[in-house]
Amino acid sequence: MDSVDLQNMMLQKITSMPNKARRVTAYLLSNMRKAAFKSIGEVADELEVSKAQLVRVARVLGFSGYSELKDCLQTVILEQINPAAMLTKAVDMKDELPENILHVEHANIEDTWAQIDMGKIHEFCGMVESADTIAFVGWGISSLVMELAYMRFCVMGLQAVLFKRGSLSLVEQVRTLKQNSLLVVCEMPSYAIGVTEAIEEGHEKGVKIASITDSPAAPVCRYSDISFFVSAASPTFGSSIIGPLFLVHLMTSSLVVHLGEPARDALEKQAAYLHDERFFHPIFGLKY
Numbered sequence: 001m002d003s004v005d006l007q008n009m010m011l012q013k014i015t016s017m018p019n020k021a022r023r024v025t026a027y028l029l030s031n032m033r034k035a036a037f038k039s040i041g042e043v044a045d046e047l048e049v050s051k052a053q054l055v056r057v058a059r060v061l062g063f064s065g066y067s068e069l070k071d072c073l074q075t076v077i078l079e080q081i082n083p084a085a086m087l088t089k090a091v092d093m094k095d096e097l098p099e100n101i102l103h104v105e106h107a108n109i110e111d112t113w114a115q116i117d118m119g120k121i122h123e124f125c126g127m128v129e130s131a132d133t134i135a136f137v138g139w140g141i142s143s144l145v146m147e148l149a150y151m152r153f154c155v156m157g158l159q160a161v162l163f164k165r166g167s168l169s170l171v172e173q174v175r176t177l178k179q180n181s182l183l184v185v186c187e188m189p190s191y192a193i194g195v196t197e198a199i200e201e202g203h204e205k206g207v208k209i210a211s212i213t214d215s216p217a218a219p220v221c222r223y224s225d226i227s228f229f230v231s232a233a234s235p236t237f238g239s240s241i242i243g244p245l246f247l248v249h250l251m252t253s254s255l256v257v258h259l260g261e262p263a264r265d266a267l268e269k270q271a272a273y274l275h276d277e278r279f280f281h282p283i284f285g286l287k288y
Contacts (some may be wrong), residue, residue: 006076007032013061024049024057028073033189034217036073040066077189100235105242111231112243120226121251125258127208127226128158131182137163137170139195142186145212145244149184152252156259157266163198170198179206186212187220188232188239199223212244 007029014025027047028035035043044051051066058069128134134153138146143164153160163173171194177183183202187195196219203209203223211224214232221227228251230243256263274280 006072010061017057017060020049020053021057021060023047024054025061028057028069031215032073033077033215036070036077037217040070097235104233104235105240108231108233108240108243109246112229112246115229115231116247116250118254120228121254122258124210124226124228124251125255127182127210128153128255129259131180131208132159132178133181134158134160135163135174135177135181135183136160137174137183137185137195137198139165139170139187139192141239141241142188142195142244145186145241145248146184148245149186149248149252152248155266155270156252156256156263157269165194170194171201174198174201174207175205177202177205177207182208182210184210184212185220185224186244187218188214188241188244190238191219196220196223212247214239 010025010029014022014029017025024047027043038046040051040054044054054066058064058066061069063069063072136146136150136153138144147162150160150162163170174183181202183199185195185199199209199211199220200223209220209224209226211218211220211227212230213220213227214230215221216227216229228247230247232239232241232243234240256267
């Protein structure tokens with residue numbers, strides 16, 4: 001059973017369920033990744049229902065109990081980030097794959113937009129303004145998202161550093177941060193232990209943490225002062241970065257407006273650099 005089969009099965013049965021069971025099933029549909037890696041007690045507490053209620057819902061859905069349902073949830077979630085399994089599905093799609101990717105990426109942007117809280121964006125801008133240093137951490141494709149954020153922060157004239165795997169581990173790099181720093185992390189599945197340990201190190205030092213991830217169940221959320229959630233579904237490779245990049249575009253655009261004159265001065269210096277014909281061809285237009 002894949003994620004589509006599981007979702008379709010839940011959707012077919014939810015209409016005939018009593019109200020409480022319907023609420024549980026609706027939660028599982030909307031929070032599949034989150035529920036897959038939480039204990040039965042944690043899910044019961046969040047929904048304010050009994051563990052027995054979760055077991056009954058699992059049986060209505062055709063499982064022997066909640067444990068089997070949870071195993072199924074974990075299996076379909078892990079298959080979503082299994083490149084070999086996704087390649088098999090992509091081959092089956094053949095001609096439909098490009099259009100499917102188009103629909104998925106549109107959905108990623110729409111779902112990311114639906115999860116954006118402008119109050120949190122403004123809070124993040126305040127955290128940036130009060131920080132002496134802003135550091136960025138990512139692993140794998142998530143590091144590409146952080147490179148964009150880092151580049152834009154530098155263009156705005158902010159004191160920014162980008163932590164990457166190299167001669168020093170991420171934990172060792174995070175140890176260099178002072179207390180009045182802000183650590184921004186992007187973490188898409190698969191969640192890396194090295195990133196979690198680095199964020200925990202920053203948290204223990206008293207550094208403020210802002211995370212960008214796909215689920216409240218992501219390990220980095222435990223240590224974050226503020227978290228932003230995105231949709232990163234992909235029919236082929238493990239996670240898409242279109243949703244995260246869209247969020248970073250919104251966050252940095254809001255930030256440049258929030259910072260006002262200091263950011264304007266930095267952008268004017270950048271404009272002068274763009275007119276240096278040793279580096280750019282002005283005749284073709286200048287953007288950064």
